[in-house]
Amino acid sequence: MAETVRCAVVGLGRAGLSHAANLVNSVKGAELAVCAATRKEHAEAVASRLGVRQATNSVDDIFDNLEIDAVIIATPTATHKQLIQRAAESGKHIFVEKPITQTSEEAEETIRIIREHRVMCQVGFMRRFDPAYAEAKKRVEAGDIGKPIYFKGIGRDPGSPPLDYMKHSGGIFLDLCIHDYDIARYLIGSEVASVTAFGRILAHPFLEECNDVDQALTHLTFHSGAMGDIEGSRNAFYGYDIRGEIMGTEGTIQIGSLRHHDVKIMTAKGKTHDLIPDFPTRFKDAFCLQLQSFVDSIRNQQAPAVSAADAKIALQIAEAATKSFRTGTTVQVASDQPE
Secondary structure (H helix, E strand, C coil), X not given: CCCCEEEEEECCCHHHHHHHHHHHHCCCCEEEEEEECCCHHHHHHHHHHHCCCEEECCCHHHHCCCCCCEEEECCCHHHHHHHHHHHHHCCCEEEEECCCCCCHHHHHHHHHHHHHCCCCEEEECHHHHCHHHHHHHHHHHCCCCCCEEEEEEEEECXXXXXXXXXXXXXXXXXXXXXXXXXXXXXXXXXXXXEEEEEEECCCCHHHHHHCCCCEEEEEEEECCCCEEXXXXXXXXXXXXXXXXXXXXXXXXXEECCCECCCCCEEXXXXXXXXXXXXXXXXXXXXXXXXXXXHHHHHHHCCCCCCXXXXXXXXXXXXXXXXHHHHHCCCEECCCCCCC
């Protein structure tokens, strides 16, 4: 077992900053050795704030550094393939935000290189580590609701990212709904067989320029015979709204709530409670737990909890949903999924 896993974080946007802070403050058995960002002054500012010795705007400083054991990649999706492959070739273990790459063909090539260089790769599907979703998985496996027969997922963001981001996001099915595709197959315990997807622009006209939508619905069928539906939305202007439900032959499990704190405010004007404002708040524990799992897997030489192969399957579902939306047809999901 390695004493301490020395890590570098590449990309210091919201997700990268969260990972960097967790490595410094919460994750046991890890050390954040390098902060990297496109703008060196930003990397230096983050490193100074967190007490990290090295900051850089060159990934060569990371991949050429023999003392770095693992790289956390939180950069735009278009950069993932190159960064993952370079990390693997330099013998670094990899944690990468979803999606693993832009296409399943890129994912297949990337997985081959990861395996060739015998490094570990975990992908950032943090919902699997959220205490509520994790408890739901335990309950399903314990048979508390009988056989799972239906999944319902709601993924609503408070608004849309700006045009510059959306042009390169891959679309709502890849950028947003992919979290639900992954958690659906995980909780149902079966692979997705086919998808039928729909979408419209309801509140953000600029998305027409991206050939994207702000409101989407995906109907799923599973090889087990189960079914499901997943809503993806950029229009929850009231807050960050993530919920799920697994219906079984003997009961149902509901996951998630709109409430931020379990506090009710009662005045002459009525009764209110506060709402969850954003994803770092909703999944604060999950972000920390997934990195702890990553570090533990490296130290114990175990397979990651969410593998590159898992990420490829979620990507294939997202690609099928995008194709279904654009063609107006039901699309079969790639047949190389394990069952």
